[in-house]
Amino acid sequence: SMISGGQWAVSETELQRRNGILDTDSIFYADMLRIGKNRNDPQLVKKLIQVSREQYNWVLEHGVAPLALSAASGMSRPRAHTFDAVAVMNLLLRMAARHNIPIITGARATELLMSNGTVHGAAVEYAGSHQRVQANAVLLASGGFARSTELMAKYAPNMQRAAKICGIGSDGDGLLMGEAVGAALRDMNFVSASYGFVRTPARISDMTLIYYAGGIILNQAGKRFVDESLSYKELGTASLTEPGYSTYILFDDAMRREQMRQRPNDWRLWHLIDQGRVPDYVYKADSIEDAAAAGLNPAVVTSTVEEYNRLAPHGKDPLGRTSLSSGWGTPQEIKSPPFFIMPAVAAVMGTYCGLTITPDAEVLNQKKQIIPGLYAAGEVTGGFHGASYITGTAFAKAHAFGRIAGMAMARRLL
Numbered sequence: 547s548m549i550s551g552g553q554w555a556v557s558e559t560e561l562q563r564r565n566g567i568l569d570t571d572s573i574f575y576a577d578m579l580r581i582g583k584n585r586n587d588p589q590l591v592k593k594l595i596q597v598s599r600e601q602y603n604w605v606l607e608h609g610v611a612p613l614a615l616s617a618a619s620g621m622s623r624p625r626a627h628t629f630d631a632v633a634v635m636n637l638l639l640r641m642a643a644r645h646n647i648p649i650i651t652g653a654r655a656t657e658l659l660m661s662n663g664t665v666h667g668a669a670v671e672y673a674g675s676h677q678r679v680q681a682n683a684v685l686l687a688s689g690g691f692a693r694s695t696e697l698m699a700k701y702a703p704n705m706q707r708a709a710k711i712c713g714i715g716s717d718g719d720g721l722l723m724g725e726a727v728g729a730a731l732r733d734m735n736f737v738s739a740s741y742g743f744v745r746t747p748a749r750i751s752d753m754t755l756i757y758y759a760g761g762i763i764l765n766q767a768g769k770r771f772v773d774e775s776l777s778y779k780e781l782g783t784a785s786l787t788e789p790g791y792s793t794y795i796l797f798d799d800a801m802r803r804e805q806m807r808q809r810p811n812d813w814r815l816w817h818l819i820d821q822g823r824v825p826d827y828v829y830k831a832d833s834i835e836d837a838a839a840a841g842l843n844p845a846v847v848t849s850t851v852e853e854y855n856r857l858a859p860h861g862k863d864p865l866g867r868t869s870l871s872s873g874w875g876t877p878q879e880i881k882s883p884p885f886f887i888m889p890a891v892a893a894v895m896g897t898y899c900g901l902t903i904t905p906d907a908e909v910l911n912q913k914k915q916i917i918p919g920l921y922a923a924g925e926v927t928g929g930f931h932g933a934s935y936i937t938g939t940a941f942a943k944a945h946a947f948g949r950i951a952g953m954a955m956a957r958r959l960l
Contacts, residue, residue, distance in 0.1 A: 547944060549713060551750045551811035552631035553618060554945070555938030556602045557595060561615050561627060569623040571595050577872070578939070581620040581777055582932020585733065590929045593905040594939070597946040602627070605945075610637050618755055619740075619778040620936030622873040627938070628811070655719070658684060658727050658920065665727065665919035683919045683955040686909070687948065688720025689713050690897035690925040692737075697721070702737035702897075707786060709739075709747050709893035716897075720926045724901045727920065728911040732928035733899035739892035740935075741781035742795065744815070744827040747893050754795065754812035754888065755937075757781075758871040759805040760878045761797030762854055763890075766790055768838065768846035770854065773867045777934045782892035794842065795890050796834070796851070800882035828888040837885045847887075855879040896940055899928040907951035921955060923947035 557574040578591045612627035642649055652672065659667040659678060667680040691697040692710050697718045699706065725731065741763075743753045757763055757774040763781065765771050765788045772784040785793045802816050815825065824830045829840035838847035857863050858877040869875055901922045902910045909920040924944040931939065 547631055547941060548635050549711075549750055550631050550941055551753075552629040552634065552941065553626040553811070553938040554598070554602060554612070554629055554941045555621070555625050555936060556599050556627055556942065557623075557625055558599065559602070559625075559627065561612060562623075562625065565615060565624070567615075567624050569625055573623060574625065577620060577622050577936060578930075579932070581872070581934045581936050583934065585736070585932030587732075587929035589905050590903070593950065594930060594943055594946050597950055598942040601945040601949050602942075605629075605634060605637060608637055608641070610634055617871050617874040618758060618937035620872050620934065624874065625938070631941075655688075655723065658723050660727050663918065665917060668723075681919075682958050683921060685907075685951050685955060686720040686724055686901065686920070686922040686926050687924045687944075687951075688723075688926050689716045690900065691718030691721055692716050692894045692897050694718040698737075698894075701734045701899075702894075704786070705737055705739055705894055707791060708782070709743060709891055711743070711747055711750055711752070711893045711895050716925075720922075721900050724909060724920070724922065724926070727917060729909050729917060729920070730902040730912045730914070731900060732902045733932065734928070736899055736931070736933050737894070737897050738779045738934070739782035739786065739894045740778045741785050741793075741890065741892045742778055742812075743891050743893045745889050745891055747891070750895065751811050751814045753893070754805075754815050754890070756797050756801060756805050756812065756816075756888075757795055758875075759797065759801040760870060760875075760880070761795050761801055762851070762880065764794045764796055764842065764847065764850065764887075766792045766842070768842040769850050770865055773863070773865045775867050775869045775871050775873075777872070777936065779935045785890075785892050791891065793890055795888045796837070796847070796880065796885065798880045798882040798885050800878075801880070802886065828886050830884050830886050832883050832885070834880070834885050837887045840887055841889075842887070851880050855881065896925050898925065898931045898935055898940065900926045902929060903927050903947075905950075906954045907947050908954065919958075921951040923951045 557569045610633050614628040616626050617624040618626040654671045655668045657669040670677045692712045694717045831837035835844040835848050838844040907921045908916045
């Protein structure tokens with residue numbers, strides 16, 4: 547979460563109401579199942595939506611507020627509440643300290659302890675020694691596996707070409723520990739990359755969503771090949787099929803300024819232009835033809851933009867684009883100089899699949915039975931996203947099911 551964009555998908559918030567946005571839990575739910583192609587677990591999705599808002603309100607009550615609101619990947623309404631992720635994490639750390647809850651770093655869990663079918667602790671390597679920590683229950687919140695060469699080769703061999711933008715601990719260790727005690731997995735065939743990163747990305751803020759402000763995506767031939775309003779995971783998959791994996795985002799200054807106004811994650815990428823400094827990852831020119839001269843066929847790109855301007859704003863786009871993002875917003879003509887072209891790649895930000903859990907965060911075995919004493923939350927779990935992903939639902943999932951798991955584990959002590 548510390549290195550995420552801090553976008554938290556929540557419906558029915560006061561910030562939405564103040565901005566005149568009509569959003570409901572039922573619309574959010576419908577978006578999740580539509581984007582997930584109905585491969586999500588409906589009960590998990592419902593619980594996510596409900597408890598995410600409870601935790602969101604708790605964060606607000608403790609003095610941390612969102613910086614912006616926008617419509618991002620997969621959303622039919624603006625519900626990406628953008629936070630300073632570091633501020634949110636610091637709040638949680640302060641609350642843990644206030645309640646005398648120790649947080650020990652540099653300790654590596656290697657195995658779940660189990661007897662009579664119940665998890666009762668973990669084997670841990672800490673300070674050069676091996677310890678067996680007894681516990682009433684164990685929560686796996688260990689992230690995904692995008693940095694595991696072996697697991698990516700097993701579950702997502704077609705993503706080997708994609709860059710990796712995720713926590714350094716995303717090596718699948720929690721997933722493997724759960725599997726070792728019989729936990730069932732789900733959604734393992736839906737790992738995919740997200741589109742819109744600069745060519746050599748190092749962090750989440752190296753990603754732009756400017757195509758949701760109206761930009762278009764081109765291949766090496768200078769032609770569009772995908773409906774840009776799709777989820778950025780679908781865009782990522784499409785981009786990886788293009789020859790040479792070379793793709794480009796083209797947009798105009800009006801789109802850049804609109805994106806800047808919303809203060810999303812990619813604000814950092816574009817604010818330098820207002821200071822008269824053009825970053826080396828984007829090409830700028832006063833005409834589309836000149837911008838395309840940076841590496842694409844100027845005549846083809848100009849023709850592509852002319853066709854798009856003639857058709858897309860009027861609902862006649864041959865690739866099916868009728869909105870800016872998943873039904874929200876109307877495509878606009880690309881006509882306000884200067885024009886920009888950014889070479890872009892797809893990167894795996896998370897694996898969005900994993901352990902099968904109940905709405906109370908209890909881990910299930912392959913017979914769909916609860917493994918007593920074992921809970922899971924966050925990216926190590928499956929069932930939420932289905933075949934694709936909506937921006938901000940991973941951050942929401944971690945907060946919601948961390949809350950759920952904590953309460954469920956506390957009840958075991960009563």
